[in-house]
Amino acid sequence: MKFNTIALLFSGVIMLTTSCKKENDFDPNASDALATNRDTLVNPSDDFFMYANGGWFKQNPIPDSERSNGIFRTIQDTINNQVKQICEKSAAANADKGSNKQKIGDFYASGMDTIAINKAGLSPLKGELAKIDAITDVPSLLSAMAHLHTIGASPAFSTYVGQDDKISTKYAVFFSQGGLGLGNRDYYFNTDKETVNIRNEYVKHLQVMSRFLGNSEAVSSQNASVIMRLETDLAKASRKLEALRDPIKNYNKMAVADLNKITTNIAWDKTLPLMGINKADSVIVGQPEFYKALNTMIKSYSIADWKTYLKWDLQNTFASYLGSDIEKQNFKFYSTVLSGVATQKPRWKRVVEQTDGSLGELIGQVYVDEYLPKGTKEKLLEIGNNIRDVYAEHIKKLDWMSEPTKKKALSKLAKIVMKVGFPDKWKDMSSVNITKNSYCANVMAVNKWSHNDMVSKYGKPVDRTEWGMFPQTYNAYYNPSNNEICVPACNILVPGFEGRMPDDAVLYGIIGGSTFGHEITHGFDDQGSQYDENGNLNNWWTAEDLKKFQAKTKLIVAQFNKYEALPTKFVNGDATQGENIADLGGVVMGYEAFKKTNQYKTNQKIAKLSPDQRYFLAYGYAWMVNIKKESLAQQMMTDVHAPAKFRINGPLSNIPEFYKTFNIKEGSKMRLPENERVVIW
Structure with a gap:
């Protein structure tokens, strides 16, 4: 993929069309970005990156609210401003229920309504937390895990439906390693000073988040220890980043019955239907050793331990859409500690980016009609x-x-x-129900739709016309x-x-x-x-x-x-x-x-x-990106x-x-x- 770190608004972006000026019709007095971006004090023989871009970096330091700054952030801010206009116009339109404008407008409005969000507190998760509390044994544990995967959480493992790598005309069910709050296995084991500090801060973060669930300091400390120990065991069984690049070694197709044999504590034939995947006869397991370890952990950790972990995974998944105390703590660890970002982006920008991420299929239709020139x-x-x-x-x-x-x-x-x-x-997103009532509930509703859309493909012919990105996504694949x-x-x-x-x-x-x-x-x-x-x-x-x-x-x-x-x-x-x-x-x-x-x-x-x-x-x-050292360290690891x-x-x-x-x-x-x-x- 083309994508690198996205990082400030750079005045002026042109959309090229076939109706633009002729190829040789240049104004010799016009400012030229290639010339002005340079730092001519740098010798291109020493560092062409800084020679080509250092002048721009000097004039445009990385904002406290960003991981980085450069061409990606410049273009993303332009797109954000366009999407903001689409959101605000939709919110003001008083559109018919179920229309694209109603969904876009109400989703955006719900995210901007901080009074309602703070008043709601953890209530958007109340029903999901109750499901976790109701777990009493391994079958109900697996049922809860399966359900959490359908709403956008990803406890213990990762799964998806996609094209079979060896039979591209068919969809297959994939299972791979996952379940790590720190994202990458190396965070749990590297011994350099920076990574050790991140682990220590992660434990503190887990303790604070547990207290938001109503637990005492003593219980929260115990919960953090359980989560860290459980995730570390998952990490031990996980492959390194470079080992995940081999498509042959990460393709292990087997009958569901055979997967059951190596994970005797997990009845996948019963668990898959709970995720909406029916009549699956085979699965592709990326890392069988991970699932063997998970099978052992299902019994070696108590039901109480697993409930603690599942509550954390749920809370972590939706932290950005809850009250300001949880949202700020989530930002403190994942953005400040991990990425070196000191302050949050403006609220409107965060909500615009989430609205675009969730309803980009609907926003894209407006973007194409109103912001994209012909040609x-x-x-x-x-x-x-x-x-x-x-x-x-x-x-x-x-x-x-x-x-x-x-x-x-x-x-x-x-x-x-x-x-x-x-x-x-x-x-077709007509089945998604979006209201102004709850930001978190709206995100969850789109997550459910996305999951159902994905698993509904299983058993159907592959749709090769489907896109994996929106027209307003500055990326390629x-x-x-x-x-x-x-x-x-x-x-x-x-x-x-x-x-x-x-x-x-x-x-x-x-x-x-x-x-x-x-x-x-x-x-x-x-x-x-x-x-x-x-x-x-x-x-x-x-x-x-x-x-x-x-x-x-x-x-x-x-x-x-x-x-x-x-x-x-x-x-x-x-x-x-x-x-x-x-x-x-x-x-x-x-x-x-x-x-x-x-x-x-x-x-x-x-x-x-x-x-x-x-x-x-x-x-x-094309790669003019200046990045904070903390974010750079994170990028290099993940x-x-x-x-x-x-x-x-x-x-x-x-x-x-x-x-x-x-x-x-x-x-x-x-x-x-x-x-x-x-x-x-």
């Missing part, structure tokens, strides 16, 4: 197809791949489906099971080019290289390369070609393992290799496509920058994306044309020895 799809497709064309040229010329594998690679490339802009059909890329409409946003079409260097550096080129390359990264043209987990490589490819991926792992993002903390090259391969492929393909444009062929300078300089600066602009600095410096260090453009000499930090350079696609 967006066409412009995105134009760039995407140009990237695909140069990709095919590159594959044909590869000196390390044999002709049989090239033929299959080209077939897969040709069959990649490009979903751009917005879907042709929208999901590659789905290997569909062999498709999805680039939502708002990816057309480019900050800093008010009222005019950015030149092709900018278009191909940001939209071409870091978006289309990046996502297409995911079809040929360490994971995507294991799926065939039809989206099935199936080896299409000759043995010799696969060996050569894996040798090249090992080089990129080694390259990124050397990057020290924080003192003594290095990038995890194994966990991030898929994104690093995609970044390298993206910037190379974007550059090759850009070279076919008139701007490049005529060597047209803009803001005294050559086409080559503008392209590589634009690629640097995210498969490398820090933004190395998403720029890493790929560019492999490209000779970059060396020539910025006079990167032998021995410079940005220039790798020839035998260490990574060339894949």
Whole structure:
């Protein structure tokens, strides 16, 4: 995926359309973001990331309310303001019950009604807490766990319905590790000072949250100890982030009866229907050892212990939608302690983002009609197809791949489906009941709908037209099971080019290289390369070609393992290799496509920058993200994306044309020895 850390409002964002000014119609006196973003006191040979973006960072420090600041936050704030207008207009519309506007308006209004939220306290969870209190034995424990999964909580494990990796025409039931309040197993075991402090603060957080449930200090202390011990045992059985990247090792298909045999304390044939999954004959278990451990824990922990844990998981899931005391405590730990964010965002922004997250399917329809100019799809497709064309040229010329594998690679490339802009059909959310009465209840209602929508797919034909993102989501993805890329409409946003079409260097550096080129390359990264043209987990490589490819991926792992993002903390090259391969492929393909444009062929300078300089600066602009050290540490532990600095410096260090453009000499930090350079696609 393209996504990195989202972080302040940058005045001016242009939506590109085919009706914008001509390619060469530039105002030489206009301010140019690529030129002004730079810090010319930094030598590009030492740190191109800071050279390209340091000037902007100096003028735009990270706000106390944000994890980071940069292009993602800039664009997200623009989208937030647009969505806010949609929410406020909907709230004021007095729309008919059940209409999209009524649901959007009432959801937003319920989130903004802090008086009602504070007055309600924990009452929105009263019924769910009662269900947990009613647990008396293992069957009722499993029943409660199953129910909590249907409303958006995720105690003890993770499950979902999705395409079978080996039979992409069918939906399958997946089970994977989960249940950790700290999210990642390493938080429970790493011994560095920062992580030890996080564990200590987590225990304190658990104690405070338990007191909000009406428990005494003594009971709350005991509860925190139970939760920490239980989660640590779950973490012991969990795989590391990098181990989750192997689709073969994390694909263990078995009959439900066979899963029951290795988890004798958990009757999955009875539990699955409680989650709305009926008549499942088989499941795909990502990490069988995790479920063996969970099976033991079901009995080794008392029913009372499990009830304590389930109450915590429920409370933690909905903490952001409850009264201010719980919400602020939740923010204190998960945002301040874990991410270094000192103050909360304005209330309206938090509620806008949640409304968009919950009802984005409805908001997207308004966004497309009222905020998206005509021609967006066409412009995105134009760039995407140009990237695909140069990709095919590159594959044909590869000196390390044999002709049989090239033929299959080209077939897969040709069959990649490009979903751009917005879907042709929208999901039906008519069954969701939204009122102004309870913010938490509204979130829970959407969670229920989302769960039911997901599990209802089981046993039905796969809908390959379905989108996994909203048109107003600034992100993109590659789905290997569909062999498709999805680039939502708002990816057309480019900050800093008010009222005019950015030149092709900018278009191909940001939209071409870091978006289309990046996502297409995911079809040929360490994971995507294991799926065939039809989206099935199936080896299409000759043995010799696969060996050569894996040798090249090992080089990129080694390259990124050397990057020290924080003192003594290095990038995890194994966990991030898929994104690093995609970044390298993206910037190379974007550059090759850009070279076919008139701007490049005529060597047209803009803001005294050559086409080559503008392209590589634009690629640097695509990952212009300044991040707080706490958030960076969290990202390195939990995210498969490398820090933004190395998403720029890493790929560019492999490209000779970059060396020539910025006079990167032998021995410079940005220039790798020839035998260490990574060339894949």
